[in-house]
Amino acid sequence: MILNFIENLLASGVKLAAPLWLTATGETYAERAGVINIGLEGMMLAGAFAGMVVSYFSASPWPGLLAGMLAAMLLAAVFAVLTVHFQADQIITGAALNLVALGLSGFLFRHIFGVTGAALTATSFPTLELPGFAGIPILRGLLSRQPVLLYAALGLVPLAAFVLNHTHLGLAIRACGEQPAAADTAGRNVFRLRFGCVLFSGLLAGAAGAYLTLAHANTFVEGITAGRGFIALALVIFGRWQPLGVFFASLFFGCANALQFQFQARGYDLPYQFFLMLPYLLTLLVLVFSTRGRQAPAALGKAYRRS
């Protein structure tokens, strides 16, 4: 009974968590390189929108995923050019890109599909049952019949952790975020590394957005991301700028969120608005109570100028 409960919780928790850790992993790279990308929300939205449109017309989720990643990367490239090369303020540029993405996706969506009101259905990802997990308790919940994209997202986590912590590339990235001048002196191209990390964060935010339309909601509505990009920002802090930490933070968050469905299903007498509020409330609480030993990259948010 209790095992069953945990398995159900994990099964829906991991589904809710996947777009979060995808986005937060990319943001971890950007922030470790010294760039804070507030535009994640807009990039997710761009990914969700492009994913929906392309999968709808191509009747396959894969081109949709690709289009979502490209659309978000395009926004990320604009962000990177402005902040890394023109040294525009990162917070302001990110906030502006969110507005642009919200307006653009809303405008184009109505332009392409009209104000129909009838919900369109995206061609979504198939689910996949991994053989061999059916007999293992707990893991069975995590890995049974999930969307294909979710397995890829899971595979990304150890890879991202390894590259960031155990390779020369990862070391160079971390140096850019701590002491860009020193990294520059040591012959690392700070501008190119930061540019690359921002593009990577865009790519993953786009994939997360496409996940929302193609593996979660199976449709697109204006503002479908509902603040997930901002929650991802918080999860990077909660996960202490480490891919593994970010993954577990997201999983915790996804499961806590899945818990609300269990509560609702059991008919607890609480107004539903409290359940809608829960993810944001929880994020705030976690940030308030997880300060110990937390250290942001030293050069986070500061444009690097060669002097």
Added chain:
Amino acid sequence: MRAFLRVWIIKLAPAVIAFAVATLLAALLLLVSGYQISLAFRALLEGAFGSAYALSETLVKSIPLLLTGAAVALAFRAGVWNIGAEGQLLAGALAASALAATFSAFGGMTGVLGIALLLLAGGVAGGLWAGLAGVMKTRRSVPEVVSTILLNFIAIELVRYAVHGPLMETAGQFPQSDALDASLRLTRLFPPTRLHAGLWLALVIAVLCYLLIQRTVFGFEMQATAANPRAARFAAIDTARVQLFSLIISGAVAGLAGVIELAGVTYRVYDNFSPGYGYTAIAVALMARLNPLAVIFSALLFGALENGAAAMQRQANVSAVISYVIQGLVVLTMAVAGGVTLKSNAART
């Protein structure tokens, strides 16, 4: 005279360029999407300025933008990233509406004193809502960029809860609060237009914000904190206190925007009470280069844009959300123009 003109041209140039670039790109977007640009832009201009009524509606839209814009400018001047004007506005409107409901339940306040109490309640609520983010920032080093945004989402759900629950109208039909008592409404200046006396209040508050920043010790401390927090601490400025109070004052001004919108225009609180004034406020503040007096003009411009975009949607079938694109592009151009970058980079730490 010549020199005077040159100074003003230099001051205004980034804003003018930003708006021109944004409009041009939006026009390009319309063109590519196959709309008739001349039709769309004529609808926009006529919707914003074409008649006395259109003009009055532009002013009506500008009032909340002026207040939230001043609020955002104030916080940014202290190097505090208040992205939460939307939530603070809602907190203000909600508190005022709750107070009005208790008035009518206990047969209490009416008239000028009643309105003053509503303003007080809204200002305090907005200030507290922002203050939450302020305390989290100064005590637990939670970045206010994240916390103020999350508080926006929470405020939206709080409003939803209130108008479906405790504050729902007595008729019980729609998810909205009861209409304000007639004596608690702000005077309409030129009926039948909806332009209301909140305009004067908003202008006064913007001037007060300007004076606070430019003419007081606290304003100096705000700017010092933004420019270089470490240096400010060496100069015996309690930067944490400055940041906390900047956020609280900023939130209070945004809260007042909510009350004034409630008492001047809507009379009720409901879902989607604010069509994103608190987010547009960021564009308003940045276009004014964080000067509360200049915010008066940029609020007017964005008010016209909001109002005109609605007309464009009705007449030329162009989705009004395109105004977000223009806002975003204005901010991007201003960010590149760099007027704002100088202060902010040092302020993050």
